[in-house]
Amino acid sequence: MADPTIQTFCCHRSNRTDEVGLLYEFNSPTYNTVCAVSSAIGVCGAIYQLLPRQELQKASSRWVPFTITRGRRIIMWLAVADLLASLGVFVRSLLWINNQTLIPSVGSDSSLIFCFLTSAWIEYFYMCTWLWTLCYAIDVRQVYKERSCNLWLYHLFAWSVPAALTSTGLSILYVPKENCHSLESNAYLRILPNYCATYLPIAAVMIVNPILYAATSKDVTMQAARVLGQITSR
Numbered sequence: 001m002a003d004p005t006i007q008t009f010c011c012h013r014s015n016r017t018d019e020v021g022l023l024y025e026f027n028s029p030t031y032n033t034v035c036a037v038s039s040a041i042g043v044c045g046a047i048y049q050l051l052p053r054q055e056l057q058k059a060s061s062r063w064v065p066f067t068i069t070r071g072r073r074i075i076m077w078l079a080v081a082d083l084l085a086s087l088g089v090f091v092r093s094l095l096w097i098n099n100q101t102l103i104p105s106v107g108s109d110s111s112l113i114f115c116f117l118t119s120a121w122i123e124y125f126y127m128c129t130w131l132w133t134l135c136y137a138i139d140v141r142q143v144y145k146e147r148s149c150n151l152w153l154y155h156l157f158a159w160s161v162p163a164a165l166t167s168t169g170l171s172i173l174y175v176p177k178e179n180c181h182s183l184e185s186n187a188y189l190r191i192l193p194n195y196c197a198t199y200l201p202i203a204a205v206m207i208v209n210p211i212l213y214a215a216t217s218k219d220v221t222m223q224a225a226r227v228l229g230q231i232t233s234r
Contacts, residue, residue: 047079
């Protein structure tokens with residue numbers, strides 16, 4: 001749904017048979033229906049995460065303030081980013097199903113602009129969800145170290161880094177001309193940066209998050225013993 005391959009199809013201006021065939025496979029009614037259904041499920045899940053949690057307010061554990069005021073805030077912002085990304089996929093899929101003129105085609109500037117804007121929107125907010133996930137892992141580590149929370153730093157990191165990566169990758173792809181498949185413009189040098197801008201942050205989060213959680217889990221036993229006023233974890 002958020003594959004940067006679709007963005008390379010946005011700048012499609014070639015009549016090559018293999019490119020046209022692959023393009024219409026991605027823009028088939030079946031593909032867009034699957035995207036619409038799965039993104040609708042994602043929207044529902046994100047909305048559920050944004051609903052208030054009354055049961056947390058009744059708990060008396062020491063760690064409930066973290067859940068409500070720190071971890072809960074990060075999860076809510078992650079859900080906001082996921083909601084906006086899923087909405088982008090949902091709207092794009094429905095419009096592509098019901099309005100074939102918006103599907104990228106040879107010589108259509110309006111379809112190119114629509115494809116570019118929606119793909120940039122989806123890529124940006126999905127990247128934000130990955131970085132908010134990283135922020136959550138970092139904050140869990142900070143809690144066990146009993147360090148203060150700098151939520152504005154998380155916002156700065158989770159919103160600005162995806163903006164820089166998305167704008168850089170798409171600028172190289174579409175500027176100075178939108179025909180990124182042209183051999184004259186060295187297609188690989190124009191397409192690969194956008195793939196790197198999309199997948200390298202995802203790979204980094206998938207590597208760093210388990211390391212952070214593993215490091216934090218080592219402190220859980222000692223922290224629980226301290227909270228309960230015990231000499232040992234047993």
